[in-house]
Amino acid sequence: MSDKPIKRKMEETEEGTTLFNVPFPTELTPEALQSLKQMAPIIVKDPYSITYIHSYGQDSPWFAGLANKVLLGSRQPETGYTYATPRGHDMYTGKENDWVVLPQEGKVHAFTVCHFGSESFLPETPFVLVLVEFEGANTLLLGRMIGVDPNDASLDWIGMKVKAKFRRLSKFKPTDVYFVPAEA
Amino acid sequence: MRTVYAVAGGVSKFTKARPDKTFPALVKEAYDYMLNDIGLEHPRFYEIVDGSVVSYFSDHFARQLMAGIMVQDYLGLLPKPSHRVEGGGATGGLCFQEAYKAVASGDMDVALAMGFETMSHVNTWKGNEFIALASDTSFDYPVGGFYSGYYAMMVTRHMKEFGTTVEQLAHVSVKNHMNAYYNPYSQKRRRLTIEDVRNAPMVAWPLTRLDICVMSDGAAVVLLASEEGLAKLEKAAGKSLPKVKVAAIGRGTDAMRMSDRPHQSYEDFYRYNALPNEMDADSRAYYKELWDRGFRYPGVHSFRAGRMASKQAYERAGITNPIEEIDFVELHDAYTSSEIQTYEDMGLCRYGEGGPFAASGKAFMPTVDYGLDLPEKSKVPVNPSGGLIACGHPVGATGLMQAVFAIWQLQHRIKDHFGNDTLQVPNARRGAIHSHAGTGTYVTVSILEREE
Structure with missing residues (x-):
């Protein structure tokens, strides 16, 4: 027995039937033309796909770091304010930041388990999102966490020590780094 | 800054999908409701209105750039001034404030703020993807872009920090669904219990489907005016209009x-x-x-x-x-x-x-x-x-x-x-x-x- 509620609704899908024509008045009298206002809407499907040529620009070294098992952050050299994300310029001084190496261990600051998601991530549900805090950094980093049971979510996960792991075959995406419980 | 009056407004019925109308016709529904409420017909109102601001959030949902001008066009407001404003979920609020500024600054005496969204053009999961494109597409979106997930992370922190409970969250859902029971324009008019909210399918822990708003098709229009603009509207309508001002x-x-x-x-x-x-x-x-x-x-x-x-x-x-x-x-x-x-x-x-x-x-x-x-x-x-x-x-x-x-x-x-x-x-x-x-x-x- 599962404690999940029993479904009472058939899943809706979007395969429709192709219509090559629809009924239309044969005599185009004023009444017939008026009756067109009662017609059901005609709905068509338009696929749309694009390949973007997207540059990471000044943030590129961060992705190169992940490909080489290095987690970079950004630091304002004068104030020491440190972002756990790539950021070319500091939001307080307006000056250029330097790259710094972040520790590969941190703590879970906040988390969720996504049981649904955007279309592109639906096949990966349930997945765990975490905001990670690092010693020496003033801000957080968003990432995925694996190695916990997504059906056993608990506030106790907050504060948990996690360590960074890296994909061996880089995709040059922020998911090239992910987090696992440090004690596992 | 001049005094600005919020004179009247109209909304379309908000619903999951409005395939019976295109988006300009949906805005027209709200616009006509507003006109009817102040007792003016379009040709007379047209002589008085100075221009508009139009808001819609997503070019992806609309799959139509410059959709704002199509609203201005369909409503018969050409060739008066207009522009589009966008800022994620706050798009409508920004639109209201931009129309306010137009009147407060003296640029217009009578300004329309009009907004719409047609989210039914794609299925819910694609819609979530479109919405998640309003997070940083280099760093946040690719990790699992999903707004309910982002908000659920705030919730776990709020719970940890302050001891906030999921039952307290559920009170908001019960209240708002119950209030909507008496609002004929609302999409979901439901009597719920705390248990109903908690037993709904989990979306992003600890938020269930009843903790989260839904996708909608809908439009809304607000009419703003200066003192001079209000006087013109009252003269044309032949009656005094209730005075609500934007303080x-x-x-x-x-x-x-x-x-x-x-x-x-x-x-x-x-x-x-x-x-x-x-x-x-x-x-x-x-x-x-x-x-x-x-x-x-x-x-x-x-x-x-x-x-x-x-x-x-x-x-x-x-x-x-x-x-x-x-x-x-x-x-x-x-x-x-x-x-x-x-x-x-x-x-x-x-x-x-x-x-x-x-x-x-x-x-x-x-x-x-x-x-x-x-x-x-x-x-x-x-x-x-x-x-x-x-x-x-x-x-x-x-x-x-x-x-x-x-x-x-x-x-x-x-x-x-x-x-x-x-x-x-x-x-x-x-x-x-x-x-x-x-x-x-x-x-x-x-x-x-x-x-x-």
């Missing part, structure tokens, strides 16, 4: 990436972010204790943009104690949790007190039976209309929908528009509307007042 607007922003939000000190909070009603010794001691326990501001549990928008609007409207001086609030409850976070940002309670506040009864309508045992009496009804959770959230229209409902509240004419006066806030004299984008990136707060 103030406020706006704030915060980091696009939630992870980049600062974690400020107690001193900086008091220097930059505290409201007048938090300046007393008791509040200072309360906050000092929070900071001693590790609280940092805004972190991911609080919306600095919402606080700064409130602070600016309150200062301009002369509000020093919002819970005593505002009669109702229509705020951006895309999530039950964001309503609770927003109570705190708007100073209806202190940071950390949002959970108990939600379950106290203070934000409930005095006239509605919720089937809940509420310890306190209604103080400042929040989302008397049903909010986004129950009315729906056709993004570009949402902030304007709030304005329309607030105008009707302050005109004391809810009965005329809803067909019953259950949701009429008794003696409503001053209301606040709050529109919110991203993970708290753009927030607008506008204060509306009844003028006797």
Whole structure:
């Protein structure tokens, strides 16, 4: 027995039937033309796909770091304010930041388990999102966490020590780094 | 700045899908409702109106660039001035404020703010993808872009930081769905229990499907005017129109990436972010204790943009104690949790007190039976209309929908528009509307007042 509620609704899908024509008045009298206002809407499907040529620009070294098992952050050299994300310029001084190496261990600051998601991530549900805090950094980093049971979510996960792991075959995406419980 | 009146408004019925109409025709529905309410026909109104601002959030949903001009065109407002405004979930609130500025500055005497969204053009999961494109597409979106997930992370932090409970969140869902029961324009009119909310399918732990607003098709229109503009409208309509004025607007922003939000000190909070009603010794001691326990501001549990928008609007409207001086609030409850976070940002309670506040009864309508045992009496009804959770959230229209409902509240004419006066806030004299984008990136707060 599962404690999940029993479904009472058939899943809706979007395969429709192709219509090559629809009924239309044969005599185009004023009444017939008026009756067109009662017609059901005609709905068509338009696929749309694009390949973007997207540059990471000044943030590129961060992705190169992940490909080489290095987690970079950004630091304002004068104030020491440190972002756990790539950021070319500091939001307080307006000056250029330097790259710094972040520790590969941190703590879970906040988390969720996504049981649904955007279309592109639906096949990966349930997945765990975490905001990670690092010693020496003033801000957080968003990432995925694996190695916990997504059906056993608990506030106790907050504060948990996690360590960074890296994909061996880089995709040059922020998911090239992910987090696992440090004690596992 | 000149005095600006919020003269009238109209909304289309918000619903999952409106395949019977194109988006310009949907806006026309709201526009005609507004015209009918002030008793003018289009050709006469056209002679008076100076221009418009049109808002819709997503070029992806619309799959039509320059959709704003298509609304201006279809409604027959050519060749008058118009522009489009966009800012995520706050699109409608920004639109309202841009039209306000047009009138306050003297650029226009009569301005329309019109907004719409047609989210049914794609299925829900693709829609979630489109919405998630309003997070940083280099760093946030690819990790698992899903707004409910982002907000759920704020919830777990809020729970950990302050002891907020999922039952407290569920109170917001019960309240707003129940309020919507009496609002014929709303999308989801349901009597729920706390258990119903908790037993609904889990979307992003701990938020269930009934903690989260739905996708909608809908449009809303608001008419703003200067004193001269109002006089022209009254002359043309041959009658006196109810006087609701926009007392103030406020706006704030915060980091696009939630992870980049600062974690400020107690001193900086008091220097930059505290409201007048938090300046007393008791509040200072309360906050000092929070900071001693590790609280940092805004972190991911609080919306600095919402606080700064409130602070600016309150200062301009002369509000020093919002819970005593505002009669109702229509705020951006895309999530039950964001309503609770927003109570705190708007100073209806202190940071950390949002959970108990939600379950106290203070934000409930005095006239509605919720089937809940509420310890306190209604103080400042929040989302008397049903909010986004129950009315729906056709993004570009949402902030304007709030304005329309607030105008009707302050005109004391809810009965005329809803067909019953259950949701009429008794003696409503001053209301606040709050529109919110991203993970708290753009927030607008506008204060509306009844003028006797």
